Amino acid sequence: MANIQQILKNFKEYNPSGDAELIKRAYEFALRAHQGQKRLSGEDYISHCLAAAKTLVNWRLDSETIAAALLHDIDDTKITSKELKEDFGENISKLVEGCFKLDKIKYQGGERRVENFRKLILATAEDIRVILIKLSDRLHNMKTLSILPKEKQKRIALETLEIYAPIANRLGMGELKGQLEDLSFPYVYPRKYQLLINTIKEKYKERAKYLKNIKEILKKELEKNKVIIADIHSRAKHQYSLYKKLIRYEKDLDKIYDLVALRVIVPDKIEDCYKVLGIIHQLWKPLPGRIKDYIALPKPNGYQSLHTTVFTLDGRIVEIQIRTEKMHRGAEYGVAAHWYYEEEKGLKKYFQKFLPFPQILSPIQQILSPPQTNQKEKLSPHLRIPSKRLNWVRNLQKWQTEKFDSPEEFFKSLKIDFFKNRIFIFTPKGEVIDLPEGATPIDFAYSVHTEIGHHCGGAKIDGKLSSLAQPLQNGQIVEIIPQKNKKPSRDWLRFVKTGLAKKEIKSWLKKQNRTLKNPKN
Ligand code: MN
Numbered sequence: 001m002a003n004i005q006q007i008l009k010n011f012k013e014y015n016p017s018g019d020a021e022l023i024k025r026a027y028e029f030a031l032r033a034h035q036g037q038k039r040l041s042g043e044d045y046i047s048h049c050l051a052a053a054k055t056l057v058n059w060r061l062d063s064e065t066i067a068a069a070l071l072h073d074i075d076d077t078k079i080t081s082k083e084l085k086e087d088f089g090e091n092i093s094k095l096v097e098g099c100f101k102l103d104k105i106k107y108q109g110g111e112r113r114v115e116n117f118r119k120l121i122l123a124t125a126e127d128i129r130v131i132l133i134k135l136s137d138r139l140h141n142m143k144t145l146s147i148l149p150k151e152k153q154k155r156i157a158l159e160t161l162e163i164y165a166p167i168a169n170r171l172g173m174g175e176l177k178g179q180l181e182d183l184s185f186p187y188v189y190p191r192k193y194q195l196l197i198n199t200i201k202e203k204y205k206e207r208a209k210y211l212k213n214i215k216e217i218l219k220k221e222l223e224k225n226k227v228i229i230a231d232i233h234s235r236a237k238h239q240y241s242l243y244k245k246l247i248r249y250e251k252d253l254d255k256i257y258d259l260v261a262l263r264v265i266v267p268d269k270i271e272d273c274y275k276v277l278g279i280i281h282q283l284w285k286p287l288p289g290r291i292k293d294y295i296a297l298p299k300p301n302g303y304q305s306l307h308t309t310v311f312t313l314d315g316r317i318v319e320i321q322i323r324t325e326k327m328h329r330g331a332e333y334g335v336a337a338h339w340y341y342e343e344e345k346g347l348k349k350y351f352q353k354f355l356p357f358p359q360i361l362s363p364i365q366q367i368l369s370p371p372q373t374n375q376k377e378k379l380s381p382h383l384r385i386p387s388k389r390l391n392w393v394r395n396l397q398k399w400q401t402e403k404f405d406s407p408e409e410f411f412k413s414l415k416i417d418f419f420k421n422r423i424f425i426f427t428p429k430g431e432v433i434d435l436p437e438g439a440t441p442i443d444f445a446y447s448v449h450t451e452i453g454h455h456c457g458g459a460k461i462d463g464k465l466s467s468l469a470q471p472l473q474n475g476q477i478v479e480i481i482p483q484k485n486k487k488p489s490r491d492w493l494r495f496v497k498t499g500l501a502k503k504e505i506k507s508w509l510k511k512q513n514r515t516l517k518n519p520k521n
Contacts, residue, residue, distance in 0.1 A: 001050070002050040007057050007066070010057045015062070015063070022063045023067050025067070030046060030049050030074060033071075039147075040147045045073070048137075048141075049072065050070070052133065061132065065095065067092055068096050071084070075100045075103070095133065098124070098133075101124050102125060107163050116433065118167055118170075120432050121163060134164070138160055139180065139183075142183035161181060173332070181241065193239070200253065207260040208234060211318065212234075218320075219232055227272060227275055228266070229264055230267045233263055234263065236260050237256070257317045258309075261318070261319040263323075264322045268325060276306075277291075286309065290309035291306075292306070292307040295323075304331070306322040307322075422435065423435050428477060438471045439471070440472065440495055441459035441466065441470065442468050442496050443496050445501075448480070450504055456482065457482055457486040459480055459481065460481065461477075462476050
């Protein structure tokens with residue numbers, strides 16, 4: 001179990017000038033607030049807060065984030081937001097309240113617009129650090145999920161699998177994504193999980209044993225060639241991603257070459273990665289078409305590595321991954337790898353040393369990057385860039401590449417403001433509809449379905465009858481009241497905001513005109 005002394009000690013190791021006192025103060029505050037509260041497991045409630053804080057220390061985050069993690073559940077206590085603000089100031093209470101807000105959004109599954117739901121989570125968080133706290137919170141809740149009642153287990157596991165694991169993946173946190181998926185898997189798909197485990201148990205063991213041999217041979221060969229490596233280890237594929245791959249390859253386990261893969265980590269030179277690749281290919285023949293250079297062409301979430309698949313002893317096939325220590329850190333911790341810096345000394349040194357994805361600026365980025373003019377502020381990002389998906393990637397890349405002069409500037413840049421001109425509206429069934437600011441119930445209706453737009457007779461906002469022209473607010477629940485004989489009105493064009501609604505209304509009116517001019521008998 002995590003304890004505060006250990007957390008403080010580990011924090012000081014990577015951040016000697018950081019505000020450890022703040023973390024201690026947050027701990028004492030949380031301890032008092034949660035006094036007498038127990039988790040279902042019977043443990044004191046504070047153990048959960050400490051577990052979340054410990055994870056964030058592993059990711060080497062700053063003192064504010066860790067303090068906020070210790071306080072993230074005090075909305076269940078008698079503490080008021082005023083007290084929180086008085087004791088800890090604006091920054092921390094904002095982070096903590098961001099966590100409260102996220103707790104209120106619950107995913108029930110089965111939504112068609114699951115991508116919108118992920119965006120809603122990010123937009124609600126406002127500061128990326130709130131997401132990191134939430135992820136550390138979720139990791140501990142998943143590890144202790146077996147204590148909860150069955151229905152709750154399923155809902156939380158599904159939310160983890162479909163919302164939080166993909167968010168971790170977008171943030172480049174590969175290890176966490178794999179952990180969250182594997183923890184959810186048995187709850188969401190219990191039978192498929194059992195089936196998989198029964199199939200692979202022996203295979204895993206046998207592969208791991210075989211790779212031990214291969215590892216020794218490769219190690220000697222690298223030594224002979226005077227290549228210095230930081231580490232060489234084998235890693236078993238995460239179960240859920242194996243399951244998904246098996247479905248893709250029609251369940252042929254023998255075609256999954258990275259069931260257990262070998263990983264070579266070199267200290268810091270990119271040339272050494274290619275050198276290692278060359279040595280491996282002289283030793284064992286590569287499988288054609290399976291060499292992947294994610295160093296020259298990183299994955300959208302920043303992942304960098306060389307992958308190759310080779311025929312080893314007895315013609316058996318093995319996948320090998322090669323990367324520098326910095327890339328390895330980036331692959332495991334993603335965006336969280338950015339916090340590793342000394343809080344008071346600024347970020348320059350940090351960026352030279354630890355930026356995980358230095359050359360991620362690809363040609364795509366250059367095309368997507370808007371000109372830096374004052375116009376930028378006025379335009380929604382969605383107007384500048386046609387593809388929302390690329391826009392998301394672009395913003396992530398921007399976090400990873402921009403240079404900052406001060407920590408303040410750095411943190412400001414991590415506010416999730418790329419959704420700032422968007423609002424997220426719920427249908428009565430809990431689906432999330434993504435709309436521009438100022439959108440009205442008519443826009444909402446057309447976003448759900450054209451026919452619902454055409455026959456929109458009235459609207460209830462949060463259960464109250466409202467005008468069809470009423471601008472909607474983030475988080476509202478909107479119910480459209482359809483009327484069979486209702487038709488789109490030219491008036492609507494005066495207040496609708498989305499291009500979609502305008503287009504549909506105009507094309508309906510046009511068609512109407514044609515019918516009036518050429519009436520059929
Ligand atoms: Mn919690």
